[in-house]
Amino acid sequence: MKNSTIIIVGGGASGIMAALSAKNHNNRVIILEKNNRIGKKILVTGNGRCNYTNSLLTENDYNNPDFVKVVYSHFGYFQTIDFFESIGILPKIENEGKAFPLSEQASSFLDVFLYEIIKREIEIKLEFNVKQIKKKSEYFYVIGANGETVKADKVILSTGGKAMPLTGSDGSGYEIAESFGHKLTNIFPALVKLRLDFPYLKHLSGVKINSQVDLISNEQLIQSEYGDILFTNYGISGPTILELSRKANSLLLEGKNVELRVVLIQSVSKAKLIDRFFSNPNKSIEQSLIGLVNKKFINVLVKESNIEKNSILIKDIDKSKILKLVNLLFDLRIKVIGSLNFEEAQITAGGVNLNDVNSKTLESKLIPGLFFAGEILDVDGRCGGFNLQWAWSSGYQAGKYASMD
Ligand SMILES: Cc1cc2nc3c(=O)[nH]c(=O)nc-3n(C[C@H](O)[C@H](O)[C@H](O)COP(=O)(O)OP(=O)(O)OC[C@H]3O[C@@H](n4cnc5c(N)ncnc54)[C@H](O)[C@@H]3O)c2cc1C
Structure with missing residues (x-):
């Protein structure tokens, strides 16, 4: 789509991946992030080492294997390893297939992401707390807490779940999804x-x-x-x-x-x-x-x-x-x-019901042009790199299809 604008709500693992995947020469990609920096949660993953995927991964490591299988058949473990190698991160595979960056620093991810974001001319608006999104005819109007509104052709909701709200994921994305008629499954703390x-x-x-x-x-x-x-x-x-x-x-x-x-x-x-x-x-x-x-x-x-x-x-x-x-x-x-509660949990189980989401494109079946990525969806995995893998894969697919006509 020529000169289209894609808004990504939430600059966590899945949102950043969606932005990198969505950006091409013909579009504008803007990440709206409520914090004063992107990727805050990535920094605390894997005890600061970021266990970013798992070489032994299968769809059965997740609560909704059928949906995950479709997404991973397009962008799974090998594509993830290749993608990160292409932007500078080499893997170190440890016991039980856990993959970490060779640098053993979660901050390496943010460093390479920021480099790519600048190189690809992706825009970031920090301290933009999205409160509401409205769709009028074919456009979305994304409204921040201070009233600022950004107009978009496509929106990717990647606000995470409710786990560790100190990093920004306070569940506000669920309300936005519900305002579009999406149903939620039971939401509760997991890996806790x-x-x-x-x-x-x-x-x-x-x-x-x-x-x-x-x-x-x-x-x-x-x-x-x-x-x-x-x-x-x-x-x-x-x-x-x-x-x-x-x-x-x-x-x-x-x-x-x-x-x-x-x-x-x-x-x-x-x-x-x-x-x-x-x-x-x-x-x-x-x-x-x-x-x-x-x-x-x-x-x-x-x-x-x-x-x-x-x-x-x-x-x-x-x-x-x-x-x-x-x-x-x-x-x-x-x-x-x-x-213990969400403050102490690593992930949120439950989320946006997958029945209303296309498993190949991650687009809403209810609202054309609205996409989902990451933990906001009803997908959660075991401990060991599986949840970040879901964020990367769903982010990649959502970004790819949001950037298509
Ligand atoms: C302590 C800890 C350790 C972990 N370790 C690992 C690990 O080693 N390996 C692994 O695979 N998984 C790990 N996880 C899980 C993994 O971090 C998450 O599953 C993953 O980060 C989810 O990515 P996401 O993009 O969906 O959400 P998040 O990373 O939570 O990002 C969501 C982003 O959206 C922003 N946002 C939310 N609402 C709004 C709004 N209304 N407007 C604007 N912005 C908004 C938030 O500020 C945040 O930046 C860990 C989690 C925790 C808490």
């Missing part, structure tokens, strides 16, 4: 620490262990993860927990009962443990547990098995209580009651 109902949290606070944790709902195994977990005074955190948090929150929203099963012992059989206890009848229960589990767990296990005190000798304990304790080592149940 969980809150537990467990009387020993104060006692266990600060204890870090490496273990298997299963998410259980109504005695059904929902998801199983293995890795570091950390107990805190409100609940539990660590990479394993972040991975479980999406399903946990989603089940809680449905009113389901949610528990964690912490598997404290993996490498020893139940029979061997039972033998360990009963072949040392003159040892106290505390002494028998030392060397098996973190010492802070001894109190927890003793209390949960209704054993009177830590110093009691094995020979004086009812056999059924010892067997209960051994079972707890393999199946310690803890009730999940929620999670």
